[in-house]
Amino acid sequence: MSVWDDVIDQPTVVTTLDRAVRDQTAMTHGWLLTGPPGSGRSTAARAFAAALECPRHGCGECHECRTALDGSHADVEIVATAGLSIPVRQARELALLAQARPSVGAWRVIVVEDVDRLTERAADALLKALEEPVSRTVWVLCAPSLEDVIITIRSRSRHVRLRTPSAEAVAQLLTRRNGIDPQLALDSARAAQSHVGLALRLARDEGARERRRETLRFAGGIHNLGEAMTAAATLASIAGDETSAASGERDAAERTRLMEQLGADPAARTQPPHIRSQVAALEKEQKTRATRFGRDVVDRALVDLLSLYRDALMVRSGAPVDLVNADLGDQVRDVAQSHSAEQLLNAMDAIGVARERIEAAVPPLLALESMTISLQVKGVRV
Incomplete structure (x- = not known):
């Protein structure tokens, strides 16, 4: 067993990071991990942090490895952005934390999972910490691509690029780690386009699979303006339902925990001003998080829809490639037959x-309405 087991299909990345753990001449204070969504940036960052703290360089079994991987290690700070951006206040707190020596481990590791979401002032605050590195402090920054990170931060970090893993590698991980049926794991990995987290959700949640199928039914099925408006409203509704389902229980639990910490009576009709202000701040943060999550859900639905048109184009052109939606072969062929190559593009x-x-x-519904109008089937061309 090793901390690198879940960093799948990334042999060069694992070799680079493992060498840095074992060889101090290969180590540096700032790392920038980039790769497309689902490539495993955060997984690799946590594995690197665990290996740095582990006396055996990443055994995957000791207390240091387990706590670093789950984010509870005293010297490993994991910043996973819940809102639309990372504010300057949080960046300054991280810069201050970076000055402290590790308390129990060999390194103080600060992992920022979405460094591309830094505000301009937050990026400046973080840059100062990178410009003046502290011994035994390591920054591990994650972003989709180099272009998403300001050049001054890029220039002070060592870049490691992850690739999209194969669907087969993702399926093997789901089967080994989560006990998912091999065929279901492979179908889910292909549908998620090798995004590990999404593949796991599709494999475990029949409701998620049905929502995806409902989204894909719109491909080739919009014939007039009324159907276009209905399709846009339905897509927005699907995203809204998923957002509510994902945030409802978590928001309530956070509010309950806050009330307990403040010693407040949640059943009271009115609360003191200082409690009301903190509850209001929490609700604002939750609303911001829900906005971001909602956008992400809509974007994921559009990626799914895009994949079906892509598959139809591949079928129409006779390209010998694997289909993302191989389990929906009949629908893919129908769309391929009812659209010309130009229409698919x-x-x-x-x-x-x-x-x-x-x-x-742009408000999602407006963007979706404009899109679905463009997706109307103009005529059959075979």
């Missing part, structure tokens, strides 16, 4: 534009 462009608009804070 235009549909893919329309989905891409919608994703860009939502990322730019």
